[in-house]
Amino acid sequence: MAWNMNNYPESMKNLEGPIKQKAIDVANRLVEEGYEEGRSIAIAITQAQKWVGEQTSQYHLVPHTNGWAIKRANAEKASYVFDTKAKALQKAQSLSSNQETSLVIHKQDGTIERQQNFAH
Template structure:
């Protein structure tokens, strides 16, 4: 099921309007990418709150002015994203930052200045996906693999 600003999951009712709008947009995209509702809703809610906490005032205002999400909005869902649901999660160092990225993905899902924070987030993702976590050293060599399957 897809949602809009008038018809959304009850778990989103206490979110601020802008956070709810972002969560609905993210959840609809996740559903189109093949995520089940019970995974899409909490992921979208958490990502929307993180976006709100980290977005600049300009980003928030730009998003506020965008049209609200509709049930029939097209999302560029790709079968590649379904593949990424089952791949290992990696923590890699690049450009003086630690990336949390699914193996085979083009872009990291998150970037951290601190390796331990990146590992903590990657562990959470790997546990939810039921996959392995691959932790790399700063020089690119595999340091450790943890199995959460």
Template sequence: MPWTNNDYPSSMKNLDKKVRSKAIEVANELVEEGYEEDGAIPIAIDRAKEWSNDNKSSNSTSSNDTNNNSNSSSSKKEDQHLLPDGDNWIIKKENSEQASYTFDTKKEALNKAKNIASNQLVNLVIHREDGTIEDIITP
């Protein structure tokens, strides 16, 4: 059951409105990806708080940016890749053998991949038809 800004888990009730909205978005995405609701909720709350902190610190000095980068590298989150696969386009987590999603068009795949990468707070690596890297979108 997808959560909304009017119907969400009680553990999200004390979150700031923007953080709660992001947590709801992330939780729904995690459930769609196969997580159990009970497992998705705390992950979503943590990611939403992290997202909020990253947005607050994005206007900070470069020394804070260095600290943020070192913290994120220690958690080793795996980037998402948008790749060609024959006549299709796939979304695949870095170091994964299997695609998470398959789409007929790059446009459809890109919309989904942006959403996933944003929710997971990871980079999205977009590849061209020949497999070379076209762009990297950072959270």
């Protein structure tokens, strides 16, 4: 029987929404591949927590009052500020590549232009 957001293992009850959904998806996939349920659940929870951590470690290139800023996801303050988007983009790509994470590039109006993934 496949798990879902209404019917999931007891050990997932304290996981928050996106983490729980990811854990359920991974656990279902592992069970389909032949893993034992208990082992699937443990692996799925670990993988889901890792996935959420990766999502929050990504960089964003965003407009700033002084030009363009590089920020971590969910960070209040910019890590770097540049006067041009080109300079900021070069630094953001370098940071993302070195840390093997993704980069979300925004337009001047704040909407997302594109995303680059540097994970190996």
